[in-house]
Amino acid sequence: MLNERSLAVSQECADCPIKHRAVCARCDGDELERLEEIKYYRKFEAGQTVIWSGDRMDFVGSVVSGIATLTQTMEDGRTQMVGLLLPSDFVGRPGRGSAAYDVVATTDLVMCCFRKAPFEVLMNKTPHIAQRLLEMTLDELDAAREWMLVLGRKTAREKIASLLSIIARRNATVEASVPEGPLVFDLPLTREAMADYLGLTLETVSRQISALKRDGVITLEGKRHVTIPDMARLMDEAGDDADGGVFA
Amino acid sequence: MLNERSLAVSQECADCPIKHRAVCARCDGDELERLEEIKYYRKFEAGQTVIWSGDRMDFVGSVVSGIATLTQTMEDGRTQMVGLLLPSDFVGRPGRGSAAYDVVATTDLVMCCFRKAPFEVLMNKTPHIAQRLLEMTLDELDAAREWMLVLGRKTAREKIASLLSIIARRNATVEASVPEGPLVFDLPLTREAMADYLGLTLETVSRQISALKRDGVITLEGKRHVTIPDMARLMDEAGDDADGGVFA
DNA sequence: GTCCCGTGTTGATCTGGGTCAAGGTCGCGC
DNA sequence: GCGCGACCTTGACCCAGATCAACACGGGAC
Structure with a gap:
């Protein structure tokens, strides 16, 4: 999130950022078709919780429109936002069973999701998907570390x-x-x-x-x-x- | 860094954590051999800078022994450490040309490195390397976000x-x-x-x-x-x- | 309309951690 | 041995931001 690198959603697939961001550029028609098969949309209203930290998370996906936040909360109620999800940002933890943060829609939100199990199967068969996800995760890591400087100093x-x-x-x-x-x-x-x-x-x-x-x-x-x-x-x-x- | 998940360096390949962590578990003998070919060791003394933020970074690797820090510095000198590299932790940004942080050895340090270009070639041909790196990067992202809570609240x-x-x-x-x-x-x-x-x-x-x-x-x-x-x-x-x- | 209630602003006061300053300890070079 | 520099501790004081409190604004339900 929060990186120039993950900005662009091209006009021709603005309805489905993941297709463009994770795959399009390097996938052939067959792979796109298989992605298309496991794709679905979810809508949330402003204020609605997408998923609670610790819950089973059986999908990955990206934000099509609207804004969501990732937050962590201590037992005494102190909370820290650890990420902001803007359109085209990816959510999900391939290889992980459950959410690590609360994800909350702060505006009306549309997400483009993929069921996790078939997505992972596809990822394992399709090297550039894993590579694209690695790039995106490195971007998020950079953003998180940049934010550590903001918070600390x-x-x-x-x-x-x-x-x-x-x-x-x-x-x-x-x-x-x-x-x-x-x-x-x-x-x-x-x-x-x-x-x-x-x-x-x-x-x-x-x-x-x-x-x-x-x-x-x-x-x-x-x-x-x-x-x-x-x-x-x-x-x-x-x-x-x-x-x-x-x-x- | 800083995760249980990236802890173990098995006895049999303690000399080369990356081999174990990124590859061993799922690589066959042939792949291991090709990794072995592009592997080399680097030693640093306490206080020495491994790489400056912004410099070309033509290797990836992991810490064998010793401790290093990742830091960011503002123009006025305020600095924030954004990561701590302990033995078995991975450093490097596959797909990126230059370092994003200063990496400094705080004790005597031994790293097991791979030249970046051939490592990436190998990664592109070997799906479980990219998958392992994705897992490790997700671990680091979790640790960075956990640290945001520490810093902020x-x-x-x-x-x-x-x-x-x-x-x-x-x-x-x-x-x-x-x-x-x-x-x-x-x-x-x-x-x-x-x-x-x-x-x-x-x-x-x-x-x-x-x-x-x-x-x-x-x-x-x-x-x-x-x-x-x-x-x-x-x-x-x-x-x-x-x-x-x-x-x- | 008016009564909420969620959101935002501003003031008064308090306090955790920053800043400045003085020493203390240890190891190393000579 | 002595001097020096890196590292650490502790004290006195200060200030940025937290806390507590009062109030303003605006939109939706009725």
């Missing part, structure tokens, strides 16, 4: 800027199609969810967003609609160098 | 307890071979390195270790030799439930 303001910068890169439409122009997007998360991602409290998130607004780093319409007039400025606030670490 | 004391608990699980010898008995090991990291792993300062690390000692959770001989009289107590201090999250 950045200030609250830098954390917020880092999160906005990641969401902007994945979600934004460029205003008036001007490259380098202002980026505009809607925040897909509540202040509380942002706090859980960043290891902060929701009050601190709110205060820091207000501060970034006051300082002209971002503009807000309502509580969710964000404009970033100067992406380089935002990335500077995030403490990234201008090419943005793993996202370069 | 745990207190300094819990962080220290979490780190001790992980090192104990990987490194400890059981005192007098009594199962459930006290665990004994040497800390392979300076206080500063621990701080970098935990997102703390070295002073806080020192204070919290003193506090755990004062409270009888650990015993220290000198500055590095640790005894854990009651592992369950330590894990309780770490905020893990008794079976220890992803390490269960």
Whole structure:
């Protein structure tokens, strides 16, 4: 998740990202057909839990539209988000029996799923599927480690800027199609969810967003609609160098 | 790294963990021989840098003996350790050209390496290598996400307890071979390195270790030799439930 | 309409861990 | 032996962010 590398969903198979991302590029028609046979869609409403940590997980799949979060919770209720699933991101643990995190839809969500057992059979017979999954998993590992730096060493303001910068890169439409122009997007998360991602409290998130607004780093319409007039400025606030670490 | 799953190095191929971990179990003699051909060893002294972030990385491999760290550094010098490489852990990014992190030996270190290009050729021809690497990468992803919870939501004391608990699980010898008995090991990291792993300062690390000692959770001989009289107590201090999250 | 309730903002105060500073211990080179 | 540098500990003080609390906004049910 959260990588340029896993961004593109090509027009011709936008309805089924996994087909494109894991397979298309290197699969022949026969393999695609077999994938097609075990494919199905699942829909969730905003707030619905896709799967609980520890539950048997008998599918893998990827997000077609909407947003989901991966979270871990301690017994006393402290929670940490460990991943954000945006369209085209993959969920699933080939070779594992059960989910390791809670997966929750934060908006209405459509996923393209494959039943796990036949998917694994197919994977074992089709080397480029395993290779593609390895690439995707390495991307996620990079993103997770990048996030460890955010959690361990950045200030609250830098954390917020880092999160906005990641969401902007994945979600934004460029205003008036001007490259380098202002980026505009809607925040897909509540202040509380942002706090859980960043290891902060929701009050601190709110205060820091207000501060970034006051300082002209971002503009807000309502509580969710964000404009970033100067992406380089935002990335500077995030403490990234201008090419943005793993996202370069 | 840091997973039970990647623990075992069998006696018969202790000289070459990758052979065992990535391949042995499912490879035939022919495949093993081809791996053997592209295998070589590298030695590093304590403090030496194995590779700098961004450098071309033309090998993959695994740690035979000694300890190395993966770290990320911001331009202003703040650093975050994102991984700890213990014997049998794998390093390398099949499909990637350059290192994403600084890799530094913190003790004398021996690695068993494979040249990347021929390794990838072999991987493409040998499905179970790619599958094994996928499993290992998923383990690392789990460990990285577990660590996000530590960094984002745990207190300094819990962080220290979490780190001790992980090192104990990987490194400890059981005192007098009594199962459930006290665990004994040497800390392979300076206080500063621990701080970098935990997102703390070295002073806080020192204070919290003193506090755990004062409270009888650990015993220290000198500055590095640790005894854990009651592992369950330590894990309780770490905020893990008794079976220890992803390490269960 | 109005009564909720989920969401977000802002203020006042507290505190865990950072920062700065002073020593202590040990091992190594000479 | 002595001096030096790497590593560690402890104390005093400070501040970023947590906590507690009050209130504002807006949309849906009725």
